[in-house]
Amino acid sequence: MALIETKNLSKNYHLGASVVHALASVNLTVARGEFVAICGPSGSGKTTLLNLMGVIDAADEGEMLFKGKDVSGLSDNHKTELRNNSIGFVFQKFNLIPVLTALENVMLPLQIQSISPGIAKTIAMDRLKQVGISDFAGHRPDKMSGGQQQRVAVARALVINPSLVIADEPTANLDSVTAKSIIDLMHDINRTQGTTFVFSTHDQRLLDRVQRKVILKDGRINGGENNG
Numbered sequence: 001m002a003l004i005e006t007k008n009l010s011k012n013y014h015l016g017a018s019v020v021h022a023l024a025s026v027n028l029t030v031a032r033g034e035f036v037a038i039c040g041p042s043g044s045g046k047t048t049l050l051n052l053m054g055v056i057d058a059a060d061e062g063e064m065l066f067k068g069k070d071v072s073g074l075s076d077n078h079k080t081e082l083r084n085n086s087i088g089f090v091f092q093k094f095n096l097i098p099v100l101t102a103l104e105n106v107m108l109p110l111q112i113q114s115i116s117p118g119i120a121k122t123i124a125m126d127r128l129k130q131v132g133i134s135d136f137a138g139h140r141p142d143k144m145s146g147g148q149q150q151r152v153a154v155a156r157a158l159v160i161n162p163s164l165v166i167a168d169e170p171t172a173n174l175d176s177v178t179a180k181s182i183i184d185l186m187h188d189i190n191r192t193q194g195t196t197f198v199f200s201t202h203d204q205r206l207l208d209r210v211q212r213k214v215i216l217k218d219g220r221i222n223g224g225e226n227n228g
Contacts, residue, residue: 002068003164003196004030004053009062011048011219022048024219025062030198032163035190037199037207040216046200047168049216053198054087054166055079067163084112088157092169094149096141102128102152103137109160127155131185147178154185158195167199171206179205 011023023045030036030053038046051057052064055071063070071082088109089095096105103124110120128134133151141149150170157165167186171179183206190197199206207213214224 001032002029003032003034003066004028004198005063005065005068006049006052007063007065009049009052009059009064011045011052011057011059021219023052023059026216026219026221028214028221030196033190033194033196034212035187035197035210036212036214037201037210038214038216039201039207040222044216045219046216048219050166050168050198050200053164054089055082084109085160086163088160088162088165090150090153090157090165090167090170092172094141094146094153096149096152096156098141101138101140102133102144102148102155105141105152106156106159109156113160124155124159127159128152130158130189131155145178146173147175147182150174150178150182151185154182154189158189162195164196164198167197167201169201169203170199171201171203176205179203183209 006026006028009023009026013020013022026049038049040046052059059072064072071079103121106124106127107120110123125134125137128137131151131154133148133155136144136148171182174182186197187209189195199210201207210227212224212226215222
């Protein structure tokens, strides 16, 4: 069953008198439980497509269906509610809040849901243990390595038990050993929990592990392939 379906999705950006066609009539289906990468050269529209899938941005034309429902016309409040309850995000630069500890960063999405601090702390600690970083629960981001910060970011993305995790270049700033451990972690979560992962990446280490690659070029799907 499809978790995400895009129908003739288009997005343009206006830069002065110029128009940049970031996406042009993209049709794509992502099934529940997939581990899929969006790949292509810089400027091909990968991040734009992820932002539309994550309901961060809105298309100019077409439909974006999440669990069979077109979310294009939702109000900002309803889009925020959808993200808070169903979609986790992992970013290339981690996007942790620097004044908060690892535990507090992971608790934050639960607190936004008005879950009590005690319950939020218990759930967040469980997620930190799952990603192997519970010993650093009291550390702020500037006291952690890049790999440790990315593990916190993964825990934060997973803390709401999302249907979908959107990951934009999640291994780009990591060394080979750390990148492999992060990829192994996300792959294991996908396999054991059925969480759907959609990546934007240039990283061959990650491309070798996904089930399917979708290739973008100049804002259009230019092919794809399944890994054996």
